[in-house]
Amino acid sequence: MSGIFGLAWRLLRGGGRRGMLGSALTVVAVAVSTSLLLFAVAANLAFQGRADREAWRNPVAAARDAVAIQAVHLDHVDDRPVTVVDVAALEPGAPAPPGLARFPAPGEVWLSPALADLAKRLPANRLADRLSGKGGGLIGDAALVHPDELVAVRGQAPGSPVMTAGLAVDGHDDIAPTRISGFTGTRTDNAIGYQILALIASVLMVVPLLVFGGAAARLTVARRDQRLAALRLVGATPGQVVAMTVAEAVITAFAGAVLGAALYLLMTPLLTRIEIGGGPWFVADTWPGVLPVLAVLVVVPLLVGLSAVVGLRRVVVSPLGVAKRETPPAMRFVRVVALLAVLAVVPTLGMGAGVGVVTVVLSLAFLAVNLVGPWVVGLLGRIVAASARRPAGLLAGRRMIDDPRAAWRTVSGVALTGFVAGFIGLLTPGTGLLGQADATNLRLAVPPAKAAALSEQARERLATAGVRATVTVKAGGGRGKVLVAALGTSDVAVTDRARTALDGLVPGRSATTAADDDRSGFRILDDVRTGTVTVLAVSFLVAIASAGITAASSILDRRQTYALLHLAGTPMKVLNAARRTETLLPLAVMGGGAIAIGMFCALPFALSTMNVSGLVTLLVCVGLGFAGVAGAGAASAPLLRSVTANPAPRPD
Amino acid sequence: MAMSVVLEGVGLVKRFGPTVALGGVGLALGRGEALAIMGPSGSGKSTLLHCLAGIMKPDAGEVRLLGERIDTLGERRRSELRRTRFGFVFQFGQLLPELPAEENVALPLMLGGLSRGDAVRRAREWFGPLGLGGMEGRRPGELSGGQAQRVAIARALVTGPAVIFADEPTGALDQGTGHDTMNLLVEATKHNGASLVVVTHDLQVARWCDRVVEVRDGQVIPGAAPEMIGATG
Ligand SMILES: Nc1ncnc2c1ncn2[C@@H]1O[C@H](COP(=O)(O)OP(=O)(O)OP(=O)(O)O)[C@@H](O)[C@H]1O
Numbered sequence: 001m002s003g004i005f006g007l008a009w010r011l012l013r014g015g016g017r018r019g020m021l022g023s024a025l026t027v028v029a030v031a032v033s034t035s036l037l038l039f040a041v042a043a044n045l046a047f048q049g050r051a052d053r054e055a056w057r058n059p060v061a062a063a064r065d066a067v068a069i070q071a072v073h074l075d076h077v078d079d080r081p082v083t084v085v086d087v088a089a090l091e092p093g094a095p096a097p098p099g100l101a102r103f104p105a106p107g108e109v110w111l112s113p114a115l116a117d118l119a120k121r122l123p124a125n126r127l128a129d130r131l132s133g134k135g136g137g138l139i140g141d142a143a144l145v146h147p148d149e150l151v152a153v154r155g156q157a158p159g160s161p162v163m164t165a166g167l168a169v170d171g172h173d174d175i176a177p178t179r180i181s182g183f184t185g186t187r188t189d190n191a192i193g194y195q196i197l198a199l200i201a202s203v204l205m206v207v208p209l210l211v212f213g214g215a216a217a218r219l220t221v222a223r224r225d226q227r228l229a230a231l232r233l234v235g236a237t238p239g240q241v242v243a244m245t246v247a248e249a250v251i252t253a254f255a256g257a258v259l260g261a262a263l264y265l266l267m268t269p270l271l272t273r274i275e276i277g278g279g280p281w282f283v284a285d286t287w288p289g290v291l292p293v294l295a296v297l298v299v300v301p302l303l304v305g306l307s308a309v310v311g312l313r314r315v316v317v318s319p320l321g322v323a324k325r326e327t328p329p330a331m332r333f334v335r336v337v338a339l340l341a342v343l344a345v346v347p348t349l350g351m352g353a354g355v356g357v358v359t360v361v362l363s364l365a366f367l368a369v370n371l372v373g374p375w376v377v378g379l380l381g382r383i384v385a386a387s388a389r390r391p392a393g394l395l396a397g398r399r400m401i402d403d404p405r406a407a408w409r410t411v412s413g414v415a416l417t418g419f420v421a422g423f424i425g426l427l428t429p430g431t432g433l434l435g436q437a438d439a440t441n442l443r444l445a446v447p448p449a450k451a452a453a454l455s456e457q458a459r460e461r462l463a464t465a466g467v468r469a470t471v472t473v474k475a476g477g478g479r480g481k482v483l484v485a486a487l488g489t490s491d492v493a494v495t496d497r498a499r500t501a502l503d504g505l506v507p508g509r510s511a512t513t514a515a516d517d518d519r520s521g522f523r524i525l526d527d528v529r530t531g532t533v534t535v536l537a538v539s540f541l542v543a544i545a546s547a548g549i550t551a552a553s554s555i556l557d558r559r560q561t562y563a564l565l566h567l568a569g570t571p572m573k574v575l576n577a578a579r580r581t582e583t584l585l586p587l588a589v590m591g592g593g594a595i596a597i598g599m600f601c602a603l604p605f606a607l608s609t610m611n612v613s614g615l616v617t618l619l620v621c622v623g624l625g626f627a628g629v630a631g632a633g634a635a636s637a638p639l640l641r642s643v644t645a646n647p648a649p650r651p652d
Numbered sequence: 653m654a655m656s657v658v659l660e661g662v663g664l665v666k667r668f669g670p671t672v673a674l675g676g677v678g679l680a681l682g683r684g685e686a687l688a689i690m691g692p693s694g695s696g697k698s699t700l701l702h703c704l705a706g707i708m709k710p711d712a713g714e715v716r717l718l719g720e721r722i723d724t725l726g727e728r729r730r731s732e733l734r735r736t737r738f739g740f741v742f743q744f745g746q747l748l749p750e751l752p753a754e755e756n757v758a759l760p761l762m763l764g765g766l767s768r769g770d771a772v773r774r775a776r777e778w779f780g781p782l783g784l785g786g787m788e789g790r791r792p793g794e795l796s797g798g799q800a801q802r803v804a805i806a807r808a809l810v811t812g813p814a815v816i817f818a819d820e821p822t823g824a825l826d827q828g829t830g831h832d833t834m835n836l837l838v839e840a841t842k843h844n845g846a847s848l849v850v851v852t853h854d855l856q857v858a859r860w861c862d863r864v865v866e867v868r869d870g871q872v873i874p875g876a877a878p879e880m881i882g883a884t885g
Pocket residue numbers: 668671672673691692693694695696697698699700
């Protein structure tokens with residue numbers, strides 16, 4: 001075995017400059033795939049980390065042996081939500097909440113770093129006055145969803161009004177005092193929702209990545225085809241040939257994987273700045289952990305090796321391999337049947353379908369599109385070749401018939417991104433879904449019996465604070481009453497002062513505007529949009545990188561043909577036109593098809609018909625895809641010129 | 653020489669780094685003449701052919717086609733010239749593997765602006781006379797080496813070029829097939845009124861040509877008449 005590795009290594013190094021260039025392309029392709037794969041893994045782990053760090057604030061009522069009471073409500077400052085957690089120890093040995101050095105004593109206030117910072121920067125009557133109490137210290141990262149999160153933990157006595165008020169909860173993020181046995185809590189529905197979205201986004205990213213990685217792997221094989229066929233002719237056994245190629249592919253891929261991991265680490269400072277769920281990320285969130293990284297470093301080269309074996313089958317079967325070029329049998333129609341079968345399942349999915357089922361069906365649809373690609377390219381080739389009037393069309397058509405897989409590889413990335421774009425385009429929520437909510441009236445639910453007294457107090461407090469407001473009492477939902485302070489302005493400084501004035505009027509409650517209550521809804525929509533843009537950006541990065549790499553490698557593979565065509569006086573214009581046709585035509589057809597299939601797959605989940613922002617997203621994607629592939633082709637034109645510059649035809 | 657000169661190289665110099673591939677070579681090719689270039693390996697035969705055919709620009713010297721300088725032309729013009737006035741036959745790999753034989757032959761005509769239908773019709777006319785009847789639809793991978801070279805000959809001649817350049821065209825064939833093919837090349841070239849420059853190691857091949865020159869260390873040594881070579885060599 002070590003002999004085989006040694007020979008593979010020598011083949012790799014002895015490939016000459018062109019061979020090295022080819023290997024370098026593979027390394028780059030694998031590196032890009034690896035770094036993006038790590039990104040996908042890290043993203044899922046990061047959302048999981050967030051969910052875990054948030055869980056302590058989502059208490060589970062203790063059946064017995066409660067050691068503490070916990071209540072949570074949302075306050076707002078500067079149009080941002082502040083999570084206020086009130087805790088009271090029921091016994092001396094109560095465990096400290098995560099991120100806190102000890103259990104907060106009654107009257108202590110612990111602040112997240114971002115909140116402490118904001119309290120220092122804003123005038124006291126906007127924020128700091130609300131947080132008065134003994135300074136408890138800073139809340140550690142372990143208790144925070146993200147570095148910019150605003151959180152306050154207040155120590156209370158078990159008998160304090162905040163802890164005893166059995167208030168009906170109306171605000172969706174408020175949690176009534178709950179007796180707990182520890183701060184384990186449970187993941188919030190919100191956090192679980194984000195995890196599911198992250199998983200779907202990963203599937204949308206990872207499948208094209210794998211396809212890209214596979215293309216990169218076969219790229220090694222394609223380059224070695226000739227030489228390996230020669231080795232077979234010399235008498236190497238199929239096993240030896242396979243072992244050698246796999247060894248070569250694995251060595252190359254491992255180099256690429258290591259480079260990709262380094263690339264990912266370099267990217268992390270940028271990644272932490274992606275704002276989702278109301279804020280950016282901790283640096284630690286972007287590190288997937290030693291084991292996952294090692295797993296990726298092992299799995300990627302193995303996958304590349306595996307797909308090299310698959311790509312090699314043809315050479316191994318016949319010693320003549322590609323040395324003898326015959327008309328390949330047409331792609332089988334089974335590929336189309338496979339796609340239709342997967343698509344037939346899609347309408348049975350719905351909101352109720354499990355995440356597992358959805359991800360599996362999505363992945364299958366993806367793979368089926370990838371299977372159909374070469375079949376369609378072959379079909380297009382036959383049509384183009386039959387109808388071509390000019391040499392460029394004839395060359396492109398014959399080439400597509402001759403090697404539909406190779407022609408598909410160049411555009412598969414972008415075409416598959418069309419699937420993602422179609423899927424997302426239909427699901428992109430429009431801004432019109434949520435109206436513009438009112439931000440001028442602060443509302444506070446009050447116990448009906450005390451409504452009159454509290455509204456009088458509210459008037460006084462606001463007057464003392466110098467905030468002009470009309471306070472009225474309205475009927476709230478059900479039996480409740482709501483105190484409404486009409487500020488007549490949405491100036492956030494005024495609103496903050498009013499909030500501060502009304503702070504503590506009802507224990508454990510904060511006044512909110514309608515806009516505050518809608519904020520989390522808007523945030524989710526924003527996040528879906530951010531996620532969309534991230535997924536599409538990543539997919540396009542992959543796709544265009546793949547188009548560039550395959551375009552370059554297909555020139556290297558066919559350098560002899562190109563050199564001879566050039567030598568016989570074929571204008572570069574014709575060669576480039578043929579290359580354009582054989583990429584842009586399949587791209588248009590399969591890209592369009594993939595978009596339609598993506599939309600079809602999104603149908604069961606679509607809340608409404610396509611909206612403007614979805615359409616814009618889609619159109620931008622189509623534009624980017626075409627520009628990217630055309631650009632990648634144009635960028636490789638100098639390479640074409642350089643391989644044709646050397647006039648002497650050599651068998652290489 | 654009474655023949656009118658079609659192609660002429662004067663004082664051709666070509667260096668590759670320190671290697672002097674051509675050290676001031678002069679050569680003239682008459683209309684309808686078949687010229688064999690012989691010489692040891694690495695002596696500069698291919699380089700000379702490439703310079704004459706406008707594939708390479710010589711470092712010094714001139715190349716004239718029917719009295720007009722072609723070595724000073726830009727790449728685009730030389731490319732056009734190669735397509736319209738010259739034909740090429742190489743040792744291997746000059747046919748496009750994905751195109752059927754007839755389309756390989758028709759391609760230069762289509763590049764010249766002929767419609768596809770006419771180009772393919774004209775291309776097919778070459779198959780019978782070259783003993784390729786029935787091979788029109790086969791792809792190069794499905795042809796024998798000798799058949800593929802005959803297709804290449806058809807492709808080189810189909811545009812009615814002034815000069816055919818052949819660099820060891822039968823180098824990859826066994827002697828019998830090689831001689832048949834070579835014979836065909838010389839005959840077909842003559843029949844079409846084109847001149848031929850052929851680089852070869854084969855004395856027999858050289859004998860079919862009108863004239864032989866020998867290249868040694870980048871210099872042309874005017875050879876004896878071809879029928880003399882076997883006797884002196
Ligand atoms: N692209 C190149 N770069 C560097 N040196 C070259 C190049 N092409 C040719 N040479 C050198 O120029 C000299 C002449 O080469 P050329 O190919 O003309 O020889 P040849 O007579 O055709 O040989 P053969 O019979 O082996 O084909 C050789 O020494 C060769 O090494």
